[in-house]
Amino acid sequence: MARLAIEDRQDELAQLIRSQDAGARELALPAVTGMQRISPVISQALLAEAELIKDGIRDFNRMDEKDAAFLSAQVELRSRFNYWKRAWWTAFHQLGIDGRRPVEEIHDLATERSRGTSMDEIVLNARVVLDALDGSGGSQP
Secondary structure, rough: OOHHHHOOOOOHHHHHOOOOOOHHHHHHHHHOOOOOOOHHHHHHHHHHHHHHHHHHHHHHHOOOOOOOOHHHHHHHHHHEEEHHHHHHHOOOHOOOOOOOOHHHHHHHHHHOOOOOOOOOHHHHHHHHHHHHHHHHOOOOO
């Protein structure tokens, strides 16, 4: 019953995925993984979220290590990516689209400053997704 309610309210779910409120996003993104029917409005919201993650990583890559937000930016990006990647995996498989590009872009940006930061976790998790897409595995990362 809950699954049906979510699937019937995908425009609202997409708005929550696009929310600036991290708590709203973190509740909305896992809802995507349980959906049986995903509309393009959800994939568009997920692609917009990927762009925000990439922008956040670009900002982090320019950040000075002495910046007060240096650690919190890493934690926020790592968490944001982990919520997003599960939802994206579900969406691109259901919609039959190539899901590789945003994952590769996030991977490449995070690689720039992965040594000694939480970006190494993003790199590792993105690599798992990419390897699964290459046929090295097929289950959800």
